[in-house]
Amino acid sequence: MTKVRIATVWLSGCSGCHMSLLDIDETLLDLADRFELVKSPLVDAKEFPAGIDVTLVEGAVANEEHVEILKDVRAKSRLVVAFGDCAVTGNVPAMRNPIPPHDLLERVYGKGMTTTGTLPTEVVPPLVDRVRPVHEVIPVDLWLHGCPPPAGVIARVLTALLNGEMPQLTGKDLKFG
Amino acid sequence: MNLEQLRKIRERAAKELNLRSGKARVKVIVGMGTSGIAAGARDVLAAFLDEIGKRELTDIIVTQSGERGLASSEPVVEVHLEGKPTVVYGHVTPELARRIVSEHLVNGNPVTDHVIEVRE
Amino acid sequence: MRTRLDVLICAGAACLSAHSAAVRDALAREIEAHGLSDEVRIVETGCMGPCELGPVMLVYPDGAFYIHVTPEDAAEIVEEHFLKGRPVERLLWTTPEARRIAEQRKQVPFFAKQRKVVLKNCGLIDPENIEEYIATDGYAALGKVLTEMTPTAVAETIAASGLRGRGGAGFPTGKKWGFVAGAPGPEKYVVCNADEGDPGAFMDRALLEGDPHAVLEGMAIAAYAVGANHGYIYVRAEYPLAINRVEAALAAAHRMGLLGNNIMETGFSFDIEVRMGAGAFVCGEETALIASLEGHRGQPRPRPPYPAVEGLFGKPTLINNVETFGNVRHIILNGADWFRSIGTESSPGTKVFALSGKVVNTGLVEVPMGTTLRELIFEIGGGIPDGKEFKAVQTGGPSGGCIPAEYLDTPIDYESLQELGSIMGSGGMIVMDADNCMVNLARFFLEFTANESCGKCIPCRVGLPAMLEILQRITRGDGRADDIDKLERLGKTIKTASLCGLGQTAPNPVLSTLRYFRDEYEEHLVGRCRAKECTALIRYWIDPEACRGCDQCRRACPVGAIAGTPGNPPYAIDAEACVRCGTCREVCPFGAVEILDRR
Amino acid sequence: MEQVVIQIDGNEVRTARGNTVLEAARDNGIRIPTLCHLDGLPDIGACRLCMVEIDGRFGTACTTRVRDGMKVRINTDELHEMRRTVLELLFAERNHVCSFCVSNGHCELQDLACELGMDSVRVPYRYPTLSLDATHPRFIIDHNRCVMCARCVRVCAEVEGAHTWGIAFRGTQVRVITDLGVDWGNAETCTSCGKCVQVCPTGAIVLKGQATAEMEKHPELVAELEERRRAG
Structure with missing residues (x-):
């Protein structure tokens, strides 16, 4: 049996959703035989590989690099899952939206904040005007709510996906926060 | 006021409206709705009164009304000459008002190039 | 010098075949002979209508309407009528129809086609008396x-x-x-x-x-x-x-x-x-x-x-x-x-409309219900200025819908307008020609209604700005593939779910333009505005063949985006610096500035 | 009390004459989603979530009184879609960040997302710039989390009789205000009774000193109060 190819990406978020993924504990071990984690912050690979079955996207879209990553992810993944509130709603990262990006950079890197006082142009990707949820940038197939999504829900969703079913999330599964 | 009195007023006023009473021979109605005023109807009214005064014409009534609808032709002025069709002018300026007085009201020749309607 | 009389001779096909040209020549000779050339002008007109009575002619301002005129009549007409002011009775057509035609010739048909009931006194009586x-x-x-x-x-x-x-x-x-x-x-x-x-x-x-x-x-x-x-x-x-x-x-x-x-x-x-x-x-x-x-x-x-x-x-x-x-x-x-004898069965009486936009005569018109949009726009309104083509009419104010040319013959009443996705509203009527972008128009009206939402119910308060944001990005060229679906879904929800008439009708401009001008929305998604109105989707370009290097555009440009030396064409526009205000196009004496798709 | 028979989704149900459709449904154990409605306060039909089909026309269940033979439809695809879209609009309107809200887990808006199956918000998020007023010694109003249900306005006017809360501006600018727009701490008419806190369905009006998910409210107090007043 070929293993289901799963990837995860980490955009603008706290990595709490990835932590919650690890929190599904021994279920992860049960499932591990059935999928291959081909790209993830937890896996060392430079390029995002093609032919992915499911990609979990943690975090909101905050800079131009994220937009590029998502386009790449969408092109190479059969299913894209918005993984956690930041990916679903923008959540905490989106709280910077009322503030112009330049003012943010000035506040973080500008004069008096760092020794040089110059704004980054190369290492830090340009910020997008507004932080957005993933589905405002690429089509999304499934939304996993929660900050972070509860480990039990993650386990249930993964199990269903590995069984080739589309998980049905209803009621309390859809609780934000 | 009762109905009978109302009827009497109507009869009297209707005559005036038809220009048959007194010595008025001509009635000039300047459209003084918001569209007319915005397009300069006040100056036009003043020009009529001034020109008629200067010429000491006593048989002309100048009065006002609301707007007739053709906003793009304001200010609009209507001229009733006894026994003649009613002539309506559009885009009336104070200068044109003075011409209307001399050519139309005095000499009976409508200023044709500014006529927008003729009614029996 | 101004002429005293205008003689309008019908030069329609029927009158011409009844020798109206000979009548014209005879009249001209007589006018000349009586020294009236400076006072009387002969004008040939198109068909006046009563062809069986030709040749016909109309003398203005008297309104005398002559029928079956022959060259032999010319001397008498000039002598009696033009010189002495006594119309030739035996040639006059005196039916009411004749009077009507006579009246309409030199007037704005704006008034003639109307039926004033409500506005009967407006413009006639002194409102303060x-x-x-x-x-x-x-x-x-x-x-x-x-x-x-x-x-x-x-x-x-x-x-x-x-x-x-x-x-x-x-x-x-x-x-x-x-x-x-x-x-x-x-x-x-x-x-x-x-x-x-x-x-x-x-x-x-x-x-x-x-x-x-x-x-x-x-x-x-x-x-x-x-x-x-x-x-x-x-x-x-x-x-x-x-x-x-x-x-x-x-x-x-x-x-x-x-x-x-x-x-x-x-x-x-x-x-x-x-x-x-x-x-x-x-x-x-x-x-x-x-x-x-x-x-x-x-x-x-x-x-x-x-x-x-x-x-x-x-x-x-x-x-x-x-x-x-x-x-x-x-x-x-x-x-x-x-009252029932005026208008239509379901909508008796008259209705006052405020005619505006790309139409010759603008203002208030009162017509019987059941008058067609075509009569209103082309006869009373005098048609589209500058010979341009009619595109759509928006009825019912900012929450009305846009009706395209194919429905111009629709008789106006409450039901027919509703069937077309518009409303009677209070009677606003805005006419549009090919220079109007329907997407931008929908955006414009939605901006108004979104601003005027009272904020009490959610569909209107948040839904209208949501539609507006989508429309804004479409007109900016940032539209997304599913935006049209989103607009339709939102519009439908807002119409049914809103508390009052404002929200229940506000999506109409969007939904009706989507219904009749969907291709324009789709074009915007691929970066094209056919009316060349959405500035984000166009660029100005100087045709090197047509440019003569007169320097007018360069001097007029408010942002210094045009480069060139006088007498040394062609000039060129820096697309990045250009703010697409269109001034260069307006000032160019040679029509060398063109608007192209930005992409 | 005189009974009226109406149909809800094809089933005949009985309810007292004078009841609203919402009351009729609830008396018969049928749930209609609501947000601006609160027992004990006059209904305003603002949130549109209780929209139902009544004899073929759409109307709010909270403001429509029952009539004999009335046919009500509550669960249709069209109504589900409409309610969900309205809810999405609410989430998109202001900055509802559940993860660090004092009302997290005790929020009617959050619960509605679960109830109506709102997996994502399909309309553009607005992310407006909004203020928070903490000038009152005991309470906070955070406009980022306000849904403009006007429960605070109604409870303050109709139950407390203070008329401190009001509504200002139009469209997306619309705001609840205290005493014609002064800071809450300077609102002289405020009796600091705290009823607005209890009836607010979200984390917009809250007690000071609460940490995330700590704020539990008791909007049912209003109905109890009304009940006791009626009993004298």
Whole structure:
């Protein structure tokens, strides 16, 4: 049996959703035989590989690099899952939206904040005007709510996906926060 | 006021409206709705009164009304000459008002190039 | 020198074949012979219509209409008519039809095609002179109902006339009167809705300014019919002249005992107060208007209960629009059958429209219901200026829909407009030509309604700005593939879920343009605006073949985006610096500046 | 009490004459989603979530009184879609960040997302710039989390009789305000009774000193109060 190819990406978020993924504990071990984690912050690979079955996207879209990553992810993944509130709603990262990006950079890197006082142009990707949820940038197939999504829900969703079913999330599964 | 009195007023006023009473021979109605005023109807009214005064014409009534609808032709002025069709002018300026007085009201020749309607 | 007489000779095919050219030549000779060349001008016209009477000719300004004219008649016409001012009777066509044709020739057909009922007195009588109003049978209808009719008979007459609310929704007026008359309670109110908020619509203002007593009389008749003794006119504070005239009219009517206590000594009393609105569009909605009259925040509330049951200060209230009240006295005086003889079966009477946009004659027109859009726009309106092509007409104000050319022959009534995805509204009518981008137009109207949403219910408050944001990104060229679906879904939800008429109609401009001009939306998604109106999707370009290096564009450009040296063409536009204001195109004497798709 | 028979989704149900459709449904154990409605306060039909189909026309269940033979439809695809879209609009309107809200887990808006199956918000998020007023010694109003249900306005006027809360501006600018727009701490009419806190469905009006998910409210207090007042 070929293993289901799963990837995860980490955009603008706290990595709490990835932590919650690890929190599904021994279920992860049960499932591990059935999928291959081909790209993830937890896996060392430079390029995002093609032919992915499911990609979990943690975090909101905050800079131009994220937009590029998502386009790449969408092109190479059969299913894209918005993984956690930041990916679903923008959540905490989106709280910077009322503030112009330049003012943010000035506040973080500008004069008096760092020794040089110059704004980054190369290492830090340009910020997008507004932080957005993933589905405002690429089509999304499934939304996993929660900050972070509860480990039990993650386990249930993964199990269903590995069984080739589309998980049905209803009621309390859809609780934000 | 009762109905009978109302009827009497109507009869009297209707005559005036038809220009048959007194010595008025001509009635000039300047459209003084918001569209007319915005397009300069006040100056036009003043020009009529001034020109008629200067010429000491006593048989002309100048009065006002609301707007007739053709906003793009304001200010609009209507001229009733006894026994003649009613002539309506559009885009009336104070200068044109003075011409209307001399050519139309005095000499009976409508200023044709500014006529927008003729009614029996 | 100005000519004294214009002789219009028909040069239509029928008259030409009846030798109108020979008549023309004979007349010219006679005019010359009598030394009248400077005073009389001969003009050849197109077909005048009564071809079987040709050759025909019309002498202006006299309005003399000659038929079957022969070259032999020329001498007599010139001698008698042109010289001595005595028209040649034996050649005159004197039927009313002839007069009508004669009148129409040099006039703006703007007036001829109209049927004035409500606006009959506007422009004719002095609105500040109550006697002039009385002279036109003013207050005779009120006298009639007070002395000859029962309140029920009045409401029944209005019901029988088929009059429908002219504020836009078209609810049967008589039915409404019957509801209020039948509502229990000793205290009732009559309210006149003069909060005319549609941009470009000013029929209510014109009536209040030009014939205020007609509205007062209509209200008094309504008050008698429903059993009210107090009325309010809720008028926009932006209409100072209308307010002055109404107040003057109220004072005059009071002085003469035509309003107030014991009207015309019949024992019936009715008073009217004027209240000014502060300019919120939503206050034209009846429940919001009532809230505002009561001194509350002008917000609508769900109906039922309808104002007829629970209205102003919780009492049964009749609320009608200015134009509706303006119809009342004519129906009472002339009868319901007369009213039904005008207009259509389902929408009797006339309607006043405010014609504006890309049309030659703009202003207010009153026509029988059932008049077609084509008659309104092309005959009364005089068609599209500069020979451009008609594209669409937007009816019903900012929440109306756009109707394309294929439906120009639709007779205008409440139902037909609704079927086309638009509304009658208060009667706004904005004409558009090929230079108008329909997406941008929808965006423009939505901007207005989104701003004017009172904020009470969610679909209108948040839904309209959401639609607006999507439209903005489409016109900016940032539209997304599913945006059209999103607009449709949102529009549908807002229409059904909104609390009041504002939200329930606000998506119409978007939904109707999506219905008739969907291809324009799709083009915008791939970066093209065919009307070249959306500046983000166009660029200006100087055709090197046509440019002569005159330097005018470079000097006119406000941002210095054009480079070139005088006398050394071609000039060129820096697309990055260009702000796409179009000034260069306007000033170029050679038509060398073109608008291209940005991509 | 006189009974009226109406149909809800094809089933005949009985309810007292004078009841609203919402009350009729609830009496018969049928749930209609609501947000601006609160027992004990006059209904305003603002949130549109209780929209139902009544004899073929759409109307709010909270403001429509039952009539004999009335046919009500509550659960249709069209109504589900409409309610969900309205809810999405609410989430998109202001900055509802559940993860660090004092009302997290005790929020009617959050619960509605679960109830109506709102997996994502399909309309553009607005992310407006909004303020928070903490000038009152005991309470906070955070406009980022306000849904403009006007419960605070109604409870303050109708139950407390203080008329401190009001509504200002139009469209998306619309705001609840205290005493014609002064800071809450300077609102002289406020009796600091705290009813607005209890009735607010979200984390917009809250007690000071609460940490995330700590704020539990008791909107049912209003109905109890009304009940006791009626009983004298």
